[in-house]
Amino acid sequence: MTITDDPDPARPGTTPPVAADGHGTDADLLAAVRGGDTGAYAALWIRHAHAARRLAYTLVSNEADADDLVSETFVKVLAMLRAGRGPAVVFRPYLHTTLRHVRHDRLRRDRRLDFTDDLSRFEAAGQFEDTTLARLERTYAIRAFTRLPHRWRLVLWHTEVQGETPAQVAPRLGLTPGGVAALAYRARERLREMYLREHIISTAVDPDCQRTRQLLAAYVRERLAVRARDTVDTHLGGCRACHRLRTELDEVNADLRMAPTPGCGTTGRRPRIRPTAGETSVGHPPITPRRRAATAAGTTVNSRRSGPSE
Numbered sequence: 001m002t003i004t005d006d007p008d009p010a011r012p013g014t015t016p017p018v019a020a021d022g023h024g025t026d027a028d029l030l031a032a033v034r035g036g037d038t039g040a041y042a043a044l045w046i047r048h049a050h051a052a053r054r055l056a057y058t059l060v061s062n063e064a065d066a067d068d069l070v071s072e073t074f075v076k077v078l079a080m081l082r083a084g085r086g087p088a089v090v091f092r093p094y095l096h097t098t099l100r101h102v103r104h105d106r107l108r109r110d111r112r113l114d115f116t117d118d119l120s121r122f123e124a125a126g127q128f129e130d131t132t133l134a135r136l137e138r139t140y141a142i143r144a145f146t147r148l149p150h151r152w153r154l155v156l157w158h159t160e161v162q163g164e165t166p167a168q169v170a171p172r173l174g175l176t177p178g179g180v181a182a183l184a185y186r187a188r189e190r191l192r193e194m195y196l197r198e199h200i201i202s203t204a205v206d207p208d209c210q211r212t213r214q215l216l217a218a219y220v221r222e223r224l225a226v227r228a229r230d231t232v233d234t235h236l237g238g239c240r241a242c243h244r245l246r247t248e249l250d251e252v253n254a255d256l257r258m259a260p261t262p263g264c265g266t267t268g269r270r271p272r273i274r275p276t277a278g279e280t281s282v283g284h285p286p287i288t289p290r291r292r293a294a295t296a297a298g299t300t301v302n303s304r305r306s307g308p309s310e
């Protein structure tokens, strides 16, 4: 399948109000695809395939595999749209998350290759479940959450998941309401950064690349000190692989605007980080989420070592 250059230079992860290619917005095209218009999906392909391919290159080592990954991803997303699921407004973040999932699925498949003449169990492979994608993102969120210091987890738990006010939480943490609000702010920001880190699958051997990738989440969140930021800028200027990774991370970061606290969904949704006995009160170590995260980590592609410890 041929991949054309991306004619849409819009900022990654956003949908232009009026598309430069004359095909309407992503939302228009998504609605048309759901209505059975195959041409609309071709327009989405032309608009987003180049960016998807850039992402694929950061995940696999050769051009053929990258093309293959992109093709399979578009097929799966089309199946989702035809089934009435998938995104309604913003296409690219969904496409990219699906691509990461497809990659993850392939790795898992490759690790447990078996040989059989019975292909019947693969016939349902075209049915792609939204729940799988949600599970992967939830895994990232839980792992990011468990990497936060204990006190930060507590404040997030009470304010973001339980929906308590700073005034309600203050006596439990021995802080003023203002102190709780400030702590919650820092904890949320750190959670976003850790969540972004979970998306980086780095196999780089170059020490400069390794250092840059460790700093990339903080860089994208604009949390680096000037000197560190300059160092990253310099490296990104001369390293295409890390530059591609940064572009991808920018897109995940843009997606965070729709769900500002990873794992807690958007307004009105049920929290994705589930309540557990260990996390519901001060004084009890939140062991269970850590155990759950450890279990989840063993089932995801992102099995790289974690970033710098707190």
Ligand SMILES: [Zn+2]
Pocket: 208, 209, 210, 212, 235, 239, 240, 241, 242, 243
């Ligand atoms: Zn690099």
